[in-house]
Amino acid sequence: MIRLTKQADYGILLMTQFAKAGKGGMFSVSDLAQRSGLSAPMVNKTVKLLAKAGLLTSSRGVNGGYQLSRGASAITLEEVITAVEGPIALTECQEHAGASGCGLHESCPTRINWGIINHALRDSLAGITLLQMIHPLLGSPRMRKAVPAV
Amino acid sequence: MIRLTKQADYGILLMTQFAKAGKGGMFSVSDLAQRSGLSAPMVNKTVKLLAKAGLLTSSRGVNGGYQLSRGASAITLEEVITAVEGPIALTECQEHAGASGCGLHESCPTRINWGIINHALRDSLAGITLLQMIHPLLGSPRMRKAVPAV
DNA sequence: TAAATCCGTACCGAAAAGGTTCTATTTTGG
DNA sequence: CCAAAATAGAACCTTTTCGGTACGGATTTA
Numbered sequence: 367m368i369r370l371t372k373q374a375d376y377g378i379l380l381m382t383q384f385a386k387a388g389k390g391g392m393f394s395v396s397d398l399a400q401r402s403g404l405s406a407p408m409v410n411k412t413v414k415l416l417a418k419a420g421l422l423t424s425s426r427g428v429n430g431g432y433q434l435s436r437g438a439s440a441i442t443l444e445e446v447i448t449a450v451e452g453p454i455a456l457t458e459c460q461e462h463a464g465a466s467g468c469g470l471h472e473s474c475p476t477r478i479n480w481g482i483i484n485h486a487l488r489d490s491l492a493g494i495t496l497l498q499m500i501h502p503l504l505g506s507p508r509m510r511k512a513v514p515a516v
Numbered sequence: 517m518i519r520l521t522k523q524a525d526y527g528i529l530l531m532t533q534f535a536k537a538g539k540g541g542m543f544s545v546s547d548l549a550q551r552s553g554l555s556a557p558m559v560n561k562t563v564k565l566l567a568k569a570g571l572l573t574s575s576r577g578v579n580g581g582y583q584l585s586r587g588a589s590a591i592t593l594e595e596v597i598t599a600v601e602g603p604i605a606l607t608e609c610q611e612h613a614g615a616s617g618c619g620l621h622e623s624c625p626t627r628i629n630w631g632i633i634n635h636a637l638r639d640s641l642a643g644i645t646l647l648q649m650i651h652p653l654l655g656s657p658r659m660r661k662a663v664p665a666v
Numbered sequence: 667t668a669a670a671t672c673c674g675t676a677c678c679g680a681a682a683a684g685g686t687t688c689t690a691t692t693t694t695g696g
Numbered sequence: 697c698c699a700a701a702a703t704a705g706a707a708c709c710t711t712t713t714c715g716g717t718a719c720g721g722a723t724t725t726a
Contacts, residue, residue, distance in 0.1 A: 367521070410673095456519060557687075575692095579702080580701075674722100676720105
């Protein structure tokens with residue numbers, strides 16, 4: 367029902383852990399699992415996706431772990447969600463434009479509207495950074511301006 | 517992956533059929549199935565939800581069917597989607613506020629941000645009417661103003 | 667060289683989505 | 697007044713996706 371998946375939620379939760387630790391904070395999977403209250407395998411799975419997307423950098427071997435690849439003010443929710451659960455689009459036709467076709471009778475005259483809606487959603491997610499997520503009261507006034515009643 | 521369900525898509529498709537037919541246009545389920553290319557049982561299931569939400573009115577018996585309860589310019593995508601797949605909210609905690617609790621360790625400092633995001637999504641969907649869906653080129657300039665880059 | 671850690675993939679159970687069917691109930695028309 | 701056409705509502709099944717776990721391999725450090 368138009369929900370974020372739990373894993374995307376976990377991704378955001380984990381990223382905020384890094385953000386709270388500040389620049390250079392490095393955590394292993396087991397560290398993160400303890401801090402977040404999530405199971406280690408689930409953390410494992412999720413940080414891999416975040417690292418693959420370039421939001422985290424990894425170090426292998428003893429004393430290895432993950433850390434933010436950029437400052438918390440330079441990473442947005444849009445990036446985190448996309449990293450974990452793929453492109454953000456309410457309708458399928460917006461994702462692989464023209465590739466498959468809707469299979470329905472008429473050519474879709476509503477595609478323009480969907481483009482606008484998807485764009486609005488993506489942009490409101492792209493307007494919120496990890497820094498704002500951990501300091502909502504500081505972030506929200508600026509954000510309210512950037513994301514007005516639409 | 518943050519997709520609309522197919523049934524919600526069907527709901528929108530069906531509602532645009534009514535909108536194209538203009539005020540007072542009445543269709544039976546089998547009519548709609550033919551026009552839309554969807555299976556009759558699926559149409560059946562979907563229009564029931566739309567009727568229950570008050571977006572369509574129904575007439576039983578021979579020559580019965582469904583019709584729009586209001587003009588196409590007074591029905592928004594937000595209403596159609598909510599009718600078919602329930603309240604629009606990306607995160608669960610926004611729906612039944614405080615009822616269940618996240619179950620996670622700290623109280624969620626990000627709830628404010630989610631409220632803003634959900635609101636932005638709902639409002640952009642509420643800003644698009646059925647009339648605009650069937651006349652995208654007419655509707656979009658006004659809509660671009662109502663739903664700016666957010 | 668052993669331990670810690672990331673990497674990649676494959677797998678399984680549970681939940682949700684997608685779709686069908688069946689039995690009322692209501693209305694019209696002959 | 698009865699048969700046909702239509703909605704109302706619920707139950708059911710199948711398929712897909714989600715949520716979570718497990719395992720073998722590669723890499724770094726001590």
